[in-house]
Amino acid sequence: METPHLTFPLLVTLLLNGVAIGMLYFLVAVGLSVIFGLMHVLNFAHGSMSMVGAYVGLAVFRLFGDPATGTAPTWAFALAILGGAMAGFVLGWVTERFLIRPLYKRPIFLILLTLGLILVLDETVKLIWGTSPQGLVIVPGLSGTVDVLGQPFAVYRIFLISFGLLMIGLTWYVVNKTRIGIIIRAGVQDSDMVQTLGINVRQIFTLVFAFGAALAAMGGIATTPFTGVHPAMSGDFLLKTFIVVVIGGFGSTTGTALGAICLGLTEQFLPWFFPRFAAVGPVVLMAVVLLVRPEGLFSVSGRRAG
Amino acid sequence: MMLKRIKADRWIIAVLLLLLLLPLPKLLAANGLIAADAVNWPPIHYLKRSTDVFVWAVVAVSYDILIGFTGIVSFGHSLFVAVGAYSVAIAVMKLGLSPVVGVLAAVIASALISVVVGSLSLRLKGHYFAMITLAFAEVGHVLALKLSQWTGGEDGLSVRVPLWLANRTNDYYLGLLFLAVIFFTVRRITESPTGRVLAAIRENEHRAQALGYDVTAYKVGAMTISGVIAGLAGVAMATIDTQFAIASLATSGPTIEVLLMTVVGGVGTLTGPVLGAAMIRLLSFALPGLQDISPLFARWQLFLGLIYVGTVMFLPDGIVGSYRTRVKTAFQRIFTPG
Amino acid sequence: MTLLQLAGVHTYIGQFHILQGVDMQVEQGGVTVLLGRNGAGKTTTLKSIIGLLAPARGRVTLAGQAINGRPAYEVAQQGIGYVPEDRGVFVDLTVAENLLLAERRKGQLAARKAMLLELFPDLGRFWHQKGGRLSGGQQQMLAVSRALVPENKLLLIDEPSKGLAPIVVEQLAHAFNQLKSYTTIVLVEQNFWLASATGDRYYILDDGLTVHSGNMPDLIRDTELQARYLGVAAKGRAV
Known part of the structure; x- marks a missing residue:
């Protein structure tokens, strides 16, 4: 196969692309990571929650858009992100409070429950919006390209990198600098002990689940200018989330950020070297990390928090 | 006796x-x-659908060996179904061999892959195990798509079966025989001393280890038996059921459906998974037919999801499991003095 | 005044019937020591009080109010501090964060810091280190300090001397004796020296039942009772 020479400007573009995609993966994955670290719930419906966010976001976007061209002003996209996040928040809140909470003592049933939720959420989405892809979301204010070392680079990717960095910064601040963050980090180690200090951990569980789903939903809507909105998103998101979280280590927000960027870069660079099997690369990477270093590549002491 | x-x-x-x-x-x-x-x-569709139920019931029974009798939740189980289906499909369609050779190839391939996947992944526990089996299944899925000169890629491989297998009545009886043989064999295994060791592992892995059992070896063994049976079910799928091998068989989708069959019927009961397979397969045939009544039924999998959630929340022992507990408690009530 | 009362408390862990009717009455002030062999149910008793385990039968009251069956965080908010056997120090949190976590109102730690440092001067040196970096003794001091951050009426302390050097155990004894004027302590302890050096009253648990109780000086004199219920541990007079 003929591959163009990997020039320096191209290398920079691939790097930036990888980081931009990595930001999306961070948004989608960070909730699952913290939820697992804190509550030991592996939420298989996490990808579906992301997808619901994308669909709701799209609906909000279209409220203000031009149906003929599929475009809408930039502020409508901001509203779409917000709307999708709110949908995710409500979905996460209800799921934790009414479905997951009664099952904390039965871990296998928690897995089964979230599997069932995949079917319920995915099919409900198809019921409301149909099975065909919904077309790209075009935000004129964020379209176009700029010149980076002579290579065109999409403005939207610059937006993604900035938005992603902002969200990474926010999560880092919440986890490391606020009381809720202290409770989360403590709860990842021993939530019973946190309870005995007079803290209602269950409330924090609900909150974390809701915010995790909200971030995933944001990630869902933020991908739509690339991929459009389609029902296969949920499965894609789920697998990518697992890969990110395994690489980064469960329960760690910093690890998730690093794992997400790692996956973004792998996906950008792998096709240059192994074009035929690039698709299977990330999954193999996940399997290898699980076998060799199940606590994640970026954990220092085998402990996971922070 | x-x-x-x-x-x-x-x-x-x-x-x-x-x-x-x-x-x-x-x-x-x-x-x-x-x-x-x-x-x-x-009618011919009765035979076709029953055969399909028999084959999936075998998959569900093989899954019950894992979840019900050994306590492992795998998300890569249908990988073995795919391995079985492709083995026979490739043997017959690409190499021009007899289906019998295909069956042998399927047994060998699924046994080998079970041992490799099992010994690699069973060192991990709980959620980590679940995820690595998911990864292996995904690798299998992508390989089945990419090695298209062997697998037919996205189109899959259609199997041209000998004339006597193209007969739906014969398929029906073969499927029924297959299910009966597997069902009673698996029951024998679960009631054997080996089966009791597996149960001990399910109840308390550390204690089983402390008693001197090589827990990992037993688990790999259970996964191999279960994988070979699933592989055979794949063979059946490619010969008497759909007569087709397709890459999507390897994804987590079919495994999740099999898990649903097992859970709805009753984990660890063997009859439960058979009943569950019948219910879920028949529902998935019947529900789409109700589209004329309401477009809701076009999304029939929504009902599977609701059954899933409902079973987990309200009937965790499944149908057969709950029935057995009910009978048992009724007996206890009658025979407990006072 | 009776601060804490357990009446006929039965607690199961899984299928095991661990507490089979524990009765206990703890007066306000002083240190009540819970003694007994391994597996007698001492830790389970503490967990049944704080609410980590729910008693199947019986009543637990704090200052006359029933607290059994309530979730742990509610029980703790009634004014109980708990120091578990493994100390429950959060290893990824700094000492300061560990202590902040225990605040029930903003500013409690700031108000209490001087007193904690006086009690355990070492803590100051490690204030911004992660809990996981501390030695066993320092972790124990942190765990006890954490229970002192809010105004707790009662401290439940589970085997603080476990695995610690004699000198640290002496430091703990000193601290507990100082705390007597400030709060009430229920202490589970296998180390008879620490028990006798700090205890005012004692309860002996055996097979999930309270079998003996009284004033600590009486137990110190009664070597026969010690041998019967406390076994080898009782011989360890001095550390």
Whole structure:
């Protein structure tokens, strides 16, 4: 196969692309990571929650858009992100409070429950919006390209990198600098002990689940200018989330950020070297990390928090 | 002993007899014992769907060995179904060999892959195990898509079966025989000393280890038996059921459906998974047919999801499991003094 | 005044019937020591009080109010501090964060810091280190300090001396004796020296039942009772 020479400007573009995609993966994955670290719930419906966010976001976007061209002003996209996040928040809140909470003592049933939720959420989405892809979301204010070392680079990717960095910064601040963050980090180690200090951990569980789903939903809507909105998103998101979280280590927000960027870069660079099997690369990477270093590549002491 | 067994199994035997008798007219007609055109019962789709139920029931029974009798939740189980289906499909369609060679290849391939996947992944526990099996299944899926000169890529491989297998009545009886043999074999295994060790592992892995059992070896063994049976079910799928091998078989989708069958029927009961397979497969045939009544039924999998959530929340022991507990507690109530 | 009362408390862990009717009455002030062999149910008793385990039968009251069956965080908010056997120090949190976590109102730690540092001067040196970096003794001091951050009426302390050097155990004894004027302590302890050096009253648990109780000086004199219920541990007079 003929591959163009990997020039320096191209290398920079691939790097930036990888980081931009990595930001999306961070948004989608960070909730699952913290939820697992804190509550030991592996939420298989996490990808579906992301997808619901994308669909709701799209609906909000279209409220203000031009149906003929599929475009809408930039502020409508901001509203779409917000709307999708709110949908995710409500979905996460209800799921934790009414479905997951009664099952904390039965871990296998928690897995089964979230599997069932995949079917319920995915099919409900198809019921409301149909099975065909919904077309790209075009935000004129964020379209176009700029010149980076002579290579065109999409403005939207610059937006993604900035938005992603902002969200990474926010999560880092919440986890490391606020009381809720202290409770989360403590709860990842021993939530019973946190309870005995007079803290209602269950409330924090609900909150974390809701915010995790909200971030995933944001990630869902933020991908739509690339991929459009389609029902296969949920499965894609789920697998990518697992890969990110395994690489980064469960329960760690910093690890998730690093794992997400790692996956973004792998996906950008792998096709240059192994074009035929690039698709299977990330999954193999996940399997290898699980076998060799199940606590994640970026954990220092085998402990996971922070 | 034997009589007692038969008495305990009277429901199973009754169902088996019924299933044996149902398509008898077709069987007689096929062998020229009665006029072929005089018979149009049972309709051909009844035979097709029943065969499909039998095959999936085998997959569900093999899954019950893992979840019910050893306590492992794998998300890569249908990988072995795919391995079985592709083995026979490739042997017949690409190499021009007899289906019998395909069956042998399927057994060997699924056994080998089970041992490799099992010994790699069973070192991990709980959620980590679940995820690595998911990863292996995904690798299998992508390989099946990419090695298209062997697998037919996205189109899959259609299997041209010998004439005697193209007959739905024969397929039906083969499927039924297959299920019966597997069901009773697996029950023998679970009731054997080996089966009791597996149960001990399920209840308390550390204690089983402390008692001197090589827990990992037993688990790999259980996964191999289960994988080979699933591989055989894949063979059945490619020969008497859909007569097709497709890459999507390897994804987590079918595994999740099999998990649903097992859970709805009752984990660890063997009859439960069979019942669950029948329910879920028949629902997935019947529900889409109701689209004329309401477009809601176009999304029939929504109902599977609701059954899933409902079972987990309200009937965690499944249908057969709950029935057994009910009978047991009723007995206890009668025989407990005071 | 009776601060804490357990009446006929039965607690199961899984299928095991661990507490089979524990009765206990703890007066306000002083240190009540819970003694007994391994597996007698001492830790389970503490967990049944704080609410980590729910008693199947019986009543637990704090200052006359029933607290059994309530979730742990509610029980703790009634004014109980708990120091578990494994100390429950959060290893990824700094000492300061560990202590902040225990605040029930903003500013409690700031108000209490001087007193904690006086009690355990070492803590100051490690204030911004992660809990996981501390030695066993320092972790124990942190765990006890954490229970002192809010105004707790009662401290439940589970085997603080476990695995610690004699000198640290002496430091703990000193701290507990100082705390007597400030709060009430229920202490589970296998180390008879620490028990006798700090205890005012004692309860002996055996097979999930309270079998003996009284004033600590009486137990110190009664070597026969010690041998019967406390076994080898009782011989360890001095550390």
